[in-house]
Amino acid sequence: MSVSILIVDDERDVADLFRQRFRREARDGTYVMHFALSGEAALSLLSDGVEPTLIVILSDINMPGMDGLRLLREIKTQHPDMPVMMVTAYGDDERRRRASELGAFEFLTKPVDFDLLKAQLRQLAGTAESPT
Amino acid sequence: MFDQDLYLAAWNRNFQQLLQLPDALLAERPGFDDYIRYLTERGEFGGSASETEIARLRSRLTDHHSFERTRPDGTVMEVRHNPMPDGGFVLIYSDITERKLSEAGIRAARDAAEAAYAELKAAQANLIQAEKMASLGQLTAGIAHEIKNPLNFVNNFASLSVELLDELKETAAPAFVALDEEKRVDLDHTIELLTSNLGKIADHGRRADNIVKSMLEHSRGVSGERRAVDLNMLIDEALNLAYHGARAQDTGFKIGLEHDYAPLLKPIELAPQELTRVLLNLFGNGFYAANKRAREQADGSFQPLLRVATRELGDAVEIRVRDNGIGIPAELKDKLFQPFFTTKPTGEGTGLGLSISYDIVTQQHGGTITVESEPGVFTEFTVRLPRQGGSA
Numbered sequence: 001m002s003v004s005i006l007i008v009d010d011e012r013d014v015a016d017l018f019r020q021r022f023r024r025e026a027r028d029g030t031y032v033m034h035f036a037l038s039g040e041a042a043l044s045l046l047s048d049g050v051e052p053t054l055i056v057i058l059s060d061i062n063m064p065g066m067d068g069l070r071l072l073r074e075i076k077t078q079h080p081d082m083p084v085m086m087v088t089a090y091g092d093d094e095r096r097r098r099a100s101e102l103g104a105f106e107f108l109t110k111p112v113d114f115d116l117l118k119a120q121l122r123q124l125a126g127t128a129e130s131p132t
Numbered sequence: 133m134f135d136q137d138l139y140l141a142a143w144n145r146n147f148q149q150l151l152q153l154p155d156a157l158l159a160e161r162p163g164f165d166d167y168i169r170y171l172t173e174r175g176e177f178g179g180s181a182s183e184t185e186i187a188r189l190r191s192r193l194t195d196h197h198s199f200e201r202t203r204p205d206g207t208v209m210e211v212r213h214n215p216m217p218d219g220g221f222v223l224i225y226s227d228i229t230e231r232k233l234s235e236a237g238i239r240a241a242r243d244a245a246e247a248a249y250a251e252l253k254a255a256q257a258n259l260i261q262a263e264k265m266a267s268l269g270q271l272t273a274g275i276a277h278e279i280k281n282p283l284n285f286v287n288n289f290a291s292l293s294v295e296l297l298d299e300l301k302e303t304a305a306p307a308f309v310a311l312d313e314e315k316r317v318d319l320d321h322t323i324e325l326l327t328s329n330l331g332k333i334a335d336h337g338r339r340a341d342n343i344v345k346s347m348l349e350h351s352r353g354v355s356g357e358r359r360a361v362d363l364n365m366l367i368d369e370a371l372n373l374a375y376h377g378a379r380a381q382d383t384g385f386k387i388g389l390e391h392d393y394a395p396l397l398k399p400i401e402l403a404p405q406e407l408t409r410v411l412l413n414l415f416g417n418g419f420y421a422a423n424k425r426a427r428e429q430a431d432g433s434f435q436p437l438l439r440v441a442t443r444e445l446g447d448a449v450e451i452r453v454r455d456n457g458i459g460i461p462a463e464l465k466d467k468l469f470q471p472f473f474t475t476k477p478t479g480e481g482t483g484l485g486l487s488i489s490y491d492i493v494t495q496q497h498g499g500t501i502t503v504e505s506e507p508g509v510f511t512e513f514t515v516r517l518p519r520q521g522g523s524a
Contacts, residue, residue, distance in 0.1 A: 013285055020292050089280050111284040 002052045003125050006034045008042040008059040008071065009087070021114050031121070039066030043074055054082070055124045056105070061088040061095060069098055076103045083124060087112060136219035138164040138193075150209070150225050164189075175204045193221060200228065208232040262494055265469060269491050272471045272484070276347035283344060287337040294330045297323060346484040347471075360399040363449055364442055367393070370408045371440060374415035387422055392441040400449055400519055406492045407517075410501075413485040414453040414513050415440075420476070421457025421511055428458070448499070451515040459507035468503060493517070 007018050015035040025031045034050060036042035042059070043066075057075060061068035072084050083105035088095060091109035099107050106120065135141040140161050148158060157170060165186050172182035198212040212224040301323060308316050371389065378385045415438065422436035436456065443450040460468065460475075467473045469490040474483035493501040497517050505511040 011281070017285070017288050017292070020296070021288075089284065090277065110281070111288060 002029050002032050004032045004034055004050050004052055004054040005121065006036065006042065006045065006050060006054060006057045008036045008039065008057065008063075008068070010037055010060065010063040012037065014060070025118075030125070039063060039068065039071035039074070042071060046075070046079070056121065057082060057084045058087055058108075059084060061086055061099075062090070069095075069102060072099065072102045072104055085120075133216075133222045134164050134220050138220070140164075140167060141220070147225060150227060177201065200232075265487070265490055266495060268471050269487065269495075272347045272487070276344045279340075280344050280348070283337060283340055287334060287341060290330050290333040290337055294327060294334065297327050297330065343482050343484075346482050346488070357405070358401055358403045360401045361404050362397070363400050363402075363451070364393040364397055366404055366408065367391075367411060367440055367442065367451065370411035371415060373408075374412050374419065377412075378416070378419050385419070385423065386426075386436065387419055388435055388437040390437065390439040392439070394442045394444045394449075397442055397444055397449065400517060402497055402517060403492075406496060410489040410492050410515065411451075411453075413489045414515075417485065418453055418455035418457065418511070421459070422455045423457070425456070425458045425508070445516070447520075448516050448518045451517075452512055453515075454510055454512040456510050459509055459511050460503065460505040461507050462505075465503060465505065469501070 005022075007014065009015070015033075018033055018035075019026065022031060022033060026033060032052060034045065034054075036045050039059070042057070046054075059068040059071055063071075066074075068086055068088070072086065075082055075084055080103075084103070085106040085108055086095075086099045086104045087108045087110060089110040091107075096107050108117070133140075133142045140158065140163075143158065147153075148155075151171075162170065168186050168189060169182040171177065172180065172185050177185050192213070194215050196214055198210060200208060200210050202208050207227055207229040210226045210228045212226075213221055214224070215221045308319060311319065368391070371391070375387070375389065378387075418438045419436075422438060426434050426436045439452075439454045441452045441454075443452070464473075464475070469486050470483075471487040472483040473487075474481040490501055493499045493515055499515060499517040501513065501515050503511065503513050
């Protein structure tokens with residue numbers, strides 16, 4: 001069964017990077033990758049509904065317009081149970097603290113450790129599937 | 133007034149009072165020589181002999197001149213000597229003690245002002261240097277932030293491309309077999325080169341990434357947690373760590389370690405992790421310099437040595453790290469704490485160690501770090517940490 005992952009980053013090459021890193025998983029149908037180039041775009045994607053079941057959102061923090069932390073707050077008010085991972089190049093304590101206060105599921109620093117991320121996603125996909 | 137024959141001819145009351153001359157002396161109308169002899173005996177000319185003074189004054193009888201002398205009671209007198217056309221001369225005495233005192237006062241005030249000015253200049257120079265270093269540090273961290281993202285892409289896509297190339301080889305293997313020998317060798321060779329190039333991109337990307345990480349340390353600034361520590365113990369731990377680190381990198385590494393720790397050093401409040409970084413840096417540099425000299429004097433006569441000392445200064449503590457290595461030429465000393473300044477060969481040093489140490493000591497702890505060196509003899513770094521400093 002397929003599940004969705006939403007990646008929010010204002011840098012277009014991030015989409016390319018994730019597509020290539022997850023090319024096998026995409027090919028065999030494990031994950032469907034969705035991309036949004038801004039916080040606003042991510043929210044409208046969410047309100048339109050994401051198919052198949054969205055199991056996690058990964059969001060950059062530094063973005064023009066709505067930044068990642070504001071997006072996180074918005075998501076948490078509308079979908080309190082949706083796991084959100086914050087991804088940033090600046091792993092400072094202040095950002096980390098704010099992200100965790102706002103209910104971030106995980107805080108990743110760039111460059112992303114894709115092996116670790118894949119392991120976490122497998123767990124999330126497992127818990128998402130278990131009730132059905 | 134003395135007449136042509138050099139006898140006292142006339143005087144006024146002020147003259148008598150000022151020089152405290154007895155009536156009897158003046159009534160005799162003494163000759164100039166006797167007059168001077170009288171003054172000399174009273175000590176008016178210091179310890180000088182009367183005949184010396186007489187000879188000196190007589191040699192200038194026909195000159196207009198003036199001189200000052202300090203009398204035994206400390207007052208200062210100005211004597212003006214005015215020869216008269218027909219011979220003889222007039223002596224005019226004035227008490228200039230007060231003028232002299234105020235002159236001395238002015239001179240002292242001027243000296244004090246000059247000293248204060250010099251101090252101010254030095255403080256300003258320090259401030260400018262600190263400001264320069266701080267802005268260089270910020271610039272460094274800023275550049276690092278900007279480079280980090282694109283560099284992450286370079287590294288990510290390089291390693292991805294290596295994977296993709298492996299997949300390509302696998303997928304295309306059956307097709308390659310169908311090719312004729314020459315074309316297949318050609319293709320294999322190209323793929324090999326591509327793989328190796330991508331590996332190089334990944335390697336150098338990692339190297340750049342390490343530099344960027346060090347650069348970012350500049351912006352970490354005040355995050356370090358502070359607590360009261362036993363400085364001698366902290367130094368000892370860092371020294372051990374540095375020594376074993378150096379041994380791990382080069383099994384032939386040898387250096388004599390000496391320490392002279394101030395006994396009963398009171399605990400000092402500081403950011404232990406940050407200070408350890410400074411110490412590791414200083415020790416690492418010392419090891420490097422001493423070992424470089426050891427390699428240059430390979431006859432075995434030279435014993436590389438690193439000495440660490442601490443000193444209690446009351447309101448501050450002092451750490452000295454001294455090595456007997458190659459030393460630092462005077463013209464490089466100013467650049468030592470600047471980011472990216474290094475004397476090590478490319479790839480061995482980032483040139484950030486001392487600039488980060490400078491930040492940690494001055495910005496974070498409100499202390500000072502200075503260096504003294506004699507090329508080919510020694511280098512000594514002195515770190516001073518104030519006891520309740522560290523505003524930042």
